[in-house]
Amino acid sequence: MMNDAIIWVIIIPLLGSLISISWSRYASLTAIISNLLALAASIVIVNQVYQSGPFIHELGGWQAGLGISLRADALSSVLLLMSMLVVSAATFYASSYFTDAVKRARFWPLWLMLVVALNALLLSGDLFNLYVTLELLSLSAVALTALSDSRAALQAAIRYLSIGLLGSLVFLAGVALVYMGYGTLDLLALSNKIDASPLSQVAFGLLTAGLLIKSALFPLHFWLPSAHASAPAPVSAALSALVVKVAVYILLRLWMDVFDQVLTPLSAMLLGTLGAIAVIWGSWQALQAQRLKLMAAYSTVAQIGYLFIFLPLIVALPEGSLKDAAFTALLLMALTHGFAKSAFFLSAGVIQQYCGHDRIAELAGTARALPLTTFVIALSGVALIGLPPSGSFLGKWYLVSSSFQAGQWWWVVVIAVGSILATAYVFRILGYAFGPRESVGRVLNGGRKEIPALILALFATLILGFGSAGLWDFVSQHRYFPGS
Amino acid sequence: MDFFDHLPLLILLSSLIPGLVIFLLREESHGLRTSLNLFGAVTKLALVGLMIWGVYHEWVSDMRWQITPDLELVLHADALSVVFVTLSTVLWLVTTIYAIGYLEHSPHRSRFFGFFSLCVTATVGLALAGNLFTFIIFYELLTLATYPLVAHKGSAEAVRGARIYLTYTLGGGVLLLIGAIWLHTIAGPIDFQERGVLSGLTQLDPWTLRWIFLFMIIGLGVKAALFPLHGWLPQAMVAPAPVSALLHAVAVVKAGAFGIIRVVYDVFGVEYADALGLLPFLGAIAAFTIVYGSVKALSQDHLKRRLAYSTISQVSYIALGAAILGPLATIGGIVHLVHQGVMKITLFFAAGNYAETLGVHHVSEMDGVGRRMPATTLAFSIAALGMIGIPPIAGFISKWYLGMGALQAGAGYWVIPVLIASSLLNAAYFLPILYRAWFKPAAEKWPKEKPQSGRWEMSGALMWPPVITAAVALLFGLFAAAPFSPLEWATLITAREYSR
Numbered sequence: 001m002m003n004d005a006i007i008w009v010i011i012i013p014l015l016g017s018l019i020s021i022s023w024s025r026y027a028s029l030t031a032i033i034s035n036l037l038a039l040a041a042s043i044v045i046v047n048q049v050y051q052s053g054p055f056i057h058e059l060g061g062w063q064a065g066l067g068i069s070l071r072a073d074a075l076s077s078v079l080l081l082m083s084m085l086v087v088s089a090a091t092f093y094a095s096s097y098f099t100d101a102v103k104r105a106r107f108w109p110l111w112l113m114l115v116v117a118l119n120a121l122l123l124s125g126d127l128f129n130l131y132v133t134l135e136l137l138s139l140s141a142v143a144l145t146a147l148s149d150s151r152a153a154l155q156a157a158i159r160y161l162s163i164g165l166l167g168s169l170v171f172l173a174g175v176a177l178v179y180m181g182y183g184t185l186d187l188l189a190l191s192n193k194i195d196a197s198p199l200s201q202v203a204f205g206l207l208t209a210g211l212l213i214k215s216a217l218f219p220l221h222f223w224l225p226s227a228h229a230s231a232p233a234p235v236s237a238a239l240s241a242l243v244v245k246v247a248v249y250i251l252l253r254l255w256m257d258v259f260d261q262v263l264t265p266l267s268a269m270l271l272g273t274l275g276a277i278a279v280i281w282g283s284w285q286a287l288q289a290q291r292l293k294l295m296a297a298y299s300t301v302a303q304i305g306y307l308f309i310f311l312p313l314i315v316a317l318p319e320g321s322l323k324d325a326a327f328t329a330l331l332l333m334a335l336t337h338g339f340a341k342s343a344f345f346l347s348a349g350v351i352q353q354y355c356g357h358d359r360i361a362e363l364a365g366t367a368r369a370l371p372l373t374t375f376v377i378a379l380s381g382v383a384l385i386g387l388p389p390s391g392s393f394l395g396k397w398y399l400v401s402s403s404f405q406a407g408q409w410w411w412v413v414v415i416a417v418g419s420i421l422a423t424a425y426v427f428r429i430l431g432y433a434f435g436p437r438e439s440v441g442r443v444l445n446g447g448r449k450e451i452p453a454l455i456l457a458l459f460a461t462l463i464l465g466f467g468s469a470g471l472w473d474f475v476s477q478h479r480y481f482p483g484s
Numbered sequence: 485m486d487f488f489d490h491l492p493l494l495i496l497l498s499s500l501i502p503g504l505v506i507f508l509l510r511e512e513s514h515g516l517r518t519s520l521n522l523f524g525a526v527t528k529l530a531l532v533g534l535m536i537w538g539v540y541h542e543w544v545s546d547m548r549w550q551i552t553p554d555l556e557l558v559l560h561a562d563a564l565s566v567v568f569v570t571l572s573t574v575l576w577l578v579t580t581i582y583a584i585g586y587l588e589h590s591p592h593r594s595r596f597f598g599f600f601s602l603c604v605t606a607t608v609g610l611a612l613a614g615n616l617f618t619f620i621i622f623y624e625l626l627t628l629a630t631y632p633l634v635a636h637k638g639s640a641e642a643v644r645g646a647r648i649y650l651t652y653t654l655g656g657g658v659l660l661l662i663g664a665i666w667l668h669t670i671a672g673p674i675d676f677q678e679r680g681v682l683s684g685l686t687q688l689d690p691w692t693l694r695w696i697f698l699f700m701i702i703g704l705g706v707k708a709a710l711f712p713l714h715g716w717l718p719q720a721m722v723a724p725a726p727v728s729a730l731l732h733a734v735a736v737v738k739a740g741a742f743g744i745i746r747v748v749y750d751v752f753g754v755e756y757a758d759a760l761g762l763l764p765f766l767g768a769i770a771a772f773t774i775v776y777g778s779v780k781a782l783s784q785d786h787l788k789r790r791l792a793y794s795t796i797s798q799v800s801y802i803a804l805g806a807a808i809l810g811p812l813a814t815i816g817g818i819v820h821l822v823h824q825g826v827m828k829i830t831l832f833f834a835a836g837n838y839a840e841t842l843g844v845h846h847v848s849e850m851d852g853v854g855r856r857m858p859a860t861t862l863a864f865s866i867a868a869l870g871m872i873g874i875p876p877i878a879g880f881i882s883k884w885y886l887g888m889g890a891l892q893a894g895a896g897y898w899v900i901p902v903l904i905a906s907s908l909l910n911a912a913y914f915l916p917i918l919y920r921a922w923f924k925p926a927a928e929k930w931p932k933e934k935p936q937s938g939r940w941e942m943s944g945a946l947m948w949p950p951v952i953t954a955a956v957a958l959l960f961g962l963f964a965a966a967p968f969s970p971l972e973w974a975t976l977i978t979a980r981e982y983s984r
Contacts, residue, residue, distance in 0.1 A: 325553070387628065388621040394552060397665055404669040416658045423654050427631075431647065436638050466557070469550040 005044035006057045006070050009080070010120050012038045017112035027108035028095040034112065035091045038119065039084040046077045050474060054481045056125060056188075069186065071125035074478040075331065078471070079249055080122045082335050083242050085459065086342045087115050089452035093346050094234040096448045097353075103147055107232075110147075114140040114238060121246050127175045127185040130250055134171065134214065138164035141243050145231040153230035160227040163213060171210030177203035188481060191258045204262045207254055214247035217271070217308060218278035221301045225285070228297035233349020236293060237342035240300040245334055248307055255311065256327070257480075268312040275308025276414040283421035287428065292348045292358035295425060296341065299384055302418060303337045309411050310399065316406040324476040329398030331475060332468060336391030339460035340383035346453035347376045350446065360428065364435030372450045374433050376457045381426035383460035386419055391464025488538050488545045491531060492559035492612045495569065496605055498528040499576070503601025509594045518584055521597055525577040528608075532566075532573045536968070539566045540976075546614065554673060557621070560614025562678070563977040564750070567818060567970070568611035568742050571825050572734045576604045578949045579734075582833055583726035585945025586840065590724075596636055600730075602629040607735045611742065616664050616674040616751065619743065623660070623707075626739055627653045630731065634723045645722040652706050652716035653736075660703025660743075663696045667751075676746060678980050680753020690760055693752075697762050700747050708740025708803060709796045711773040717796060721788045725836025728788060732795045733829035741802040741821060748806045749814075749981050758809045767807030767895070771902045773800040778909035785846045787835050790913060791828070797906060798824045798871065805886055808899065811982050813889025815974045820882035822970040823870070826957045827879060830867035833950035834860050841942045843932025847917055852926025857941045861921050863954035868914040870957050873907045878960040881971055883907065 016034030020027035048055060054073035061067070072080075094111065098104040117140055121133035142164065146157035179185055181199040194200050216224040228239050255263055282302030289295035310330040317323040350373045351366060352358040367374040383390035396415060403411040502524035509517050538545060538561070545561040561569075583600065587593055606629050609622035627650070635646035667674060670688055674681050682693065706713040717737070721728060731737065748757050748766070757763055777797025784790035801824070805817015837860045838844040838853060854861040870877030883903055890899030934942075941947060964971040 321553075328552075382628070388624050393621075394555070397555070397661075398552075400662060400665045401669045404666055412662055416662065419658060420655060423650070427647070427650060431635075431643055434632070434635060434638060434643070466549070466551065469552060472553050 003048075004057075005041040005048065006072055006123055007059070009038050009041040009045065009084075010070075010116055010123070012041065013112045013115040013119065017109045017116065020108040020112060024105040024108070027105065031091050031108050031112055032088075032095060035084070035088045035115065038115065039088050042077070042080045042084040042119075045072050046081050048072070049074060049077045049478050053478050056481075068129060069125040070123045071188075072123055073481065074475045075249070075252070076122045078331065078335065078474070079246070080119060082338050083118050083122070083246075086241050086338055086456060087118070087238065089456050090234040090237050090342060090346065092452045093237075093349070093449050094232075096446065097232065097234055097349065107144070107147060110140050110143050111234075114144065114243075118242055118246060122249065125187055127178060127187065127190075131168070131172055131175050134247070134250070135168050137243060137246065138168065138214070141235075141239055144235040145227050145239070147235065148230060148232050150230065152226070156223075156226035156230045159223050163223040167210045167213030169210075170206050170213070174203045174206030174208075174210060177206065187253070187258055191260075194259060194261055196262050200259070200262050204254075204259045207259075208251065208267075211247050211251040211254075212271075215244055215251060215304060216301060217304060218274050218281055218301065221278065221282070221304075224301060225294055225297040228300065229291065229294040233293075233345055233352065236296070236349075237345035240297065240345060241338040241342035244300060244304060245338060248304065248334065252330075256314070263315065265312065265315050268315040271308050272310075272312035272411070275305040275311070276411065278302060278305030278308070279414055279418040280421070283418050283425065286425040287421055289425075290360060292351060292360055292363075292429065293345065295360065295429070296344050296348060299344075299422070299425065300337075300341060302422070303333075303341070303384065306333055306395075306399065306415075306418070309414065310402070313399070313402040313406045313408060313411070316408065317402060321476075322402070322405055324479075325398055325472070326402040327479070328472050328475045329395045329402070332391045332464065332471065333395035333399070336383050336395060336460050336464050339456045339464070340380040340390070340392070343376055343380040343453045343456035343460060344384070346449070346456070347373045347380070350449050350453070351377075360432055363429065363432040366433040367430075367435075370450075372454065374430075376450070376453045377433070378426075378430055379454075379457040379461050381430070383457070385422040385426055389465035390461040391468060392460075393465060394468065488534075488543050489547055491535050491538070491545055492561055493547055495528055495531045495535065495573075495612065496559070496609055498531060499524050499601045499608065500605045503598050503605060506594055506601060507598035511591070511594060514593075517594065517597060521580050521584065521601070522577075524601065525573075525580050528573050529577055532570055535561050536566055536570065539563055540968075548614075551617075554668075555617050556615065556673065557618050558614030558675065559609075559612045559618070560676070561612060562676070563973065563980055564745065564818070565611045565613075567822060567973055567977070568738070569608055571738075571822050572604060572607045572611065575730070575734045575825060575829055575953075578953060579726050579730050579829070581945055582729070582836075582949040583724075585943050586724065586726050586836060588943075592636070595632065596724075599629050599632045600727075603633060603730065603735055605629075607739060610739055614676055616667070616676070619676075619746065620657075620661060620664055623739060623743065624654075624657050626735060627657060630727075630736055633727045634720050634731075636724055636727065637722065639722070642722045645719040648719045649716045652713065656703045656706030656713065658703075659699050663699030663703060666692075666699070667696050674751055676750035678750060679982075680749065680756055681751055683753030683756035694760060694762065697747070697752065697757070697760070701744065701766060704740045704743040704747065705769070706740065707736050708744060708799055709737055709773075710740075710769050710800060710803065711776050711796075714773070714777070714796045718789050718792045721786075721792050725832060725839065728792075729829045729832035729836070732792070732832060733825040737795060737799050738821060738825060741799050744803050745806050745818065745821075754806070754809060754814070754981065763807045763809060766803060767899075770800040770803035770807055771898065773797065774804065774902055774906045775909070778906050778913065781913045782909065784913075785848055787838070787845060787847055787850070787917075788832075790847060791831050791835060794831075794871065794910070794913070795828060797910075798828065801882060801886060804899070804902075805889070808886070808889050808893050808895055810889050810893040811978045812885050812892050814978045814981060815971070816882050816885030816887075816889050818974040818977055819885065819970050820879075822974075823878035823882050823957070823960060826953050826960065827867040827870045827877075830863050830950045830953040830957060831871075833946075833953065834864035834867070837942060837946050837950065840946065841934055842930040844930065847920070849927070849931060850917060850920045851924035852921070854922040856926060856930075859941060859947050859951055863950035864921070865918050866954040866958055867950075868918060870961070872910040872914055876958070876961040878957045878964075878970075881961055881964050885971075 117137035286298035386392040386396040547559040549557040606626035613619035781793035870879035873883040
């Protein structure tokens with residue numbers, strides 16, 4: 001039973017999804033229980049990797065190539081744990097978010113399907129399953145976005161759908177080319193086979209292009225702000241914190257583990273440059289944004305940019321502790337952003353429901369009316385800026401030190417400007433929120449909504465800021481399969 | 485000594501925990517809040533007393549917490565940290581009493597005292613930081629904790645002042661951070677060490693080190709209000725009086741000055757910094773700031789603004805002391821860290837009292853204020869005379885040692901004129917205030933007088949703090965040679981920084 005945790009983490013939400021369609025009265029209870037069980041399973045998986053290293057599970061005993069293989073290593077198991085924590089918190093939140101019974105009945109099956117897609121994607125061991133899960137993820141994400149039935153949300157959802165399909169098609173073309181050239185889609189097998197040939201280069205380009213659309217790297221980010229800003233709050237949290245990030249995960253997986261013979265420093269530099277532009281542009285747009293959720297969405301564009309700046313550095317650094325440190329720092333940045341941005345979106349949802357709007361300029365008095373939520377906004381803001389004590393402070397520390405070590409000091413300027421802009425957009429909100437108004441609220445107003453966000457924000461700051469020492473050893477020891 | 489190892493952490497927790505609890509208190513629970521505040525402050529004082537005793541006997545107190553494979557959080561008590569910790573702890577206790585009196589009926593007291601405690605926690609944390617990484621963490625936390633205090637009144641002016649403060653300090657923070665990371669990549673983790681870490685690593689490129697020094701000094705210079713990075717300080721005057729007092733005497737400005745001392749002595753090593761040619765550069769900026777601040781102070785009619793420019797000038801004495809090679813100047817710089825704190829906090833308490841009791845905000849309204857509020861004005865006068873450098877008040881000791889140090893280092897030809905010019909300017913902007921306060925007849929009516937009640941000129945919680953700190957400033961000067969006086973302690977530090 002314990003050894004099959006890697007299956008349960010996918011099966012449980014799937015069952016939950018089916019149950020919530022059939023008995024919609026118990027849908028939120030089902031969702032809470034199945035997410036908590038899946039969270040437990042993800043902890044077991046991390047522990048398995050920690051105890052005995054990366055492992056592969058072949059479904060039904062069929063060998064790779066015939067059946068479906070699931071795999072877990074340091075990168076995927078840690079991301080899985082982070083997603084399950086975010087999803088569980090968002091589930092508690094969502095259980096008191098929807099007031100409309102019809103919407104609630106539509107929300108839960110889709111939400112659990114999103115969880116299935118996320119977990120299956122992170123644990124997939126071959127390219128085809130990555131494609132299928134990516135598609136499933138996009139479709140459930142689009143459907144969830146369309147749940148808030150405003151005209152803007154529907155337009156955003158349609159745009160999200162079409163651009164997502166385009167990305168999937170490009171990715172699928174890459175998958176087909178790989179299969180044509182190498183006769184297998186298993187990632188482990190491919191990592192030993194792939195060599196620098198015209199075919200592998202074209203396939204690599206197509207796969208990367210598909211993933212850049214999905215991960216909303218500048219200038220392919222245009223679909224993201226409207227979709228993330230108009231979705232219901234718990235959905236926005238999952239979209240920004242997880243859905244975008246798993247696309248980056250696949251990209252990393254392919255770049256670092258599979259196509260490492262094909263990629264050139266120049267291509268890494270290109271993505272790094274786009275990332276740098278994303279940092280500046282996204283932060284600047286976040287500063288201009290008039291609405292809280294739109295600001296958070298643009299901030300995601302910027303934060304994804306940071307992850308891409310790591311690529312040219314990781315490629316340039318010599319094998320060994322410096323490269324490992326840069327890779328772990330990337331992961332830490334991704335984890336921190338996952339927790340911080342989901343906490344931010346959940347809090348933005350609380351504010352939106354309390355005030356009836358999320359216009360930044362009219363937030364005066366929020367600090368007095370919703371002290372805990374304002375505190376969470378500030379805490380996750382600290383993590384978005386990269387101030388201590390937060391995981392992203394450490395991430396940025398290593399980003400800067402890797403830039404010096406790789407002799408690419410120009411990224412330091414980008415990071416400095418990006419951080420100052422982030423300070424400006426976070427404190428702009430706080431400045432308005434501390435503005436005077438009469439109403440005085442209690443510390444805690446809605447426990448089921450405010451406490452999950454607080455826990456996520458604490459993960460982003462104190463826990464990852466002070467307690468992530470183990471992550472570094474974990475990643476450097478269990479990143480690769482023995483022998484690969 | 486297991487307990488002694490944990491002492492720095494306990495000192496931090498003694499203000500952190502009351503602070504966090506206070507956030508959760510209701511506005512009306514005045515008694516509980518006050519007792520928590522005082523309990524934290526007194527506990528901290530007792531723990532610091534233990535620490536002084538331990539450090540004097542050279543017990544080592546060192547706590548480490550692994551953050552990443554090559555970054556550690558280190559809390560460490562050495563002679564220099566003890567100076568700053570003691571200063572913050574004593575003045576926190578006094579300022580807490582003052583703030584309780586000052587904010588008696590104003591809104592958001594829980595929020596205020598919560599951030600107030602966090603602010604002191606951050607200050608003490610950066611005093612106890614054992615390496616550059618830990619120092620930076622608390623340095624940034626200090627910025628975050630003081631921002632809401634500056635913005636506390638919530639008026640458009642306060643929010644604007646706070647925004648300017650934040651822009652300056654976080655901008656400086658970024659530069660400090662870049663300098664520190666750069667240093668880490670070439671020299672490994674930097675644990676503060678007497679006589680410097682870098683002086684032992686001779687293979688490093690001198691020009692890289694000079695650039696790093698520049699980055700770090702700019703980053704620290706923002707908080708220390710070195711010219712031309714001082715622009716935020718006069719703007720931050722919109723904060724309530726206890727906050728201004730804390731900002732100028734202990735927390736923010738001093739954090740910058742303390743950081744400069746750390747970087748010069750315990751990162752580079754003062755002799756190595758001199759060999760790199762960095763000290764004259766720092767000295768020139770400090771000297772210019774000293775004169776510039778005093779000149780600007782002359783023309784300010786707003787009392788708090790005049791005091792703010794005076795701070796800009798006075799804090800640079802500390803940087804000046806660090807920039808002159810030689811034990812006497814070092815003593816002068818370090819001892820001024822304490823002396824300036826005690827004197828400046830007195831001045832701000834007094835300014836707050838004038839504003840609170842009589843509505844007097846400007847120097848031109850201060851005619852005859854001495855007769856109406858003798859205790860406050862007496863405290864103000866002692867501190868002002870100390871700032872000018874009149875013996876036997878503490879300020880005289882600082883200037884004496886700085887001057888002697890300059891002569892010893894052969895820098896007398898430019899330092900002595902700066903000291904004389906600055907003292908004359910100090911006299912020129914403080915003495916007219918004293919003259920107005922004591923000798924001019926009072927105006928018919930004060931701008932906004934509160935009805936007098938009770939025996940004293942005002943409530944005791946507001947009157948006693950400046951009287952006490954003024955007395956301390958006087959005692960520090962009179963008994964400068966007594967054991968455990970700031971001067972003796974600075975001498976002890978200096979002996980450890982220079983001896984081989």
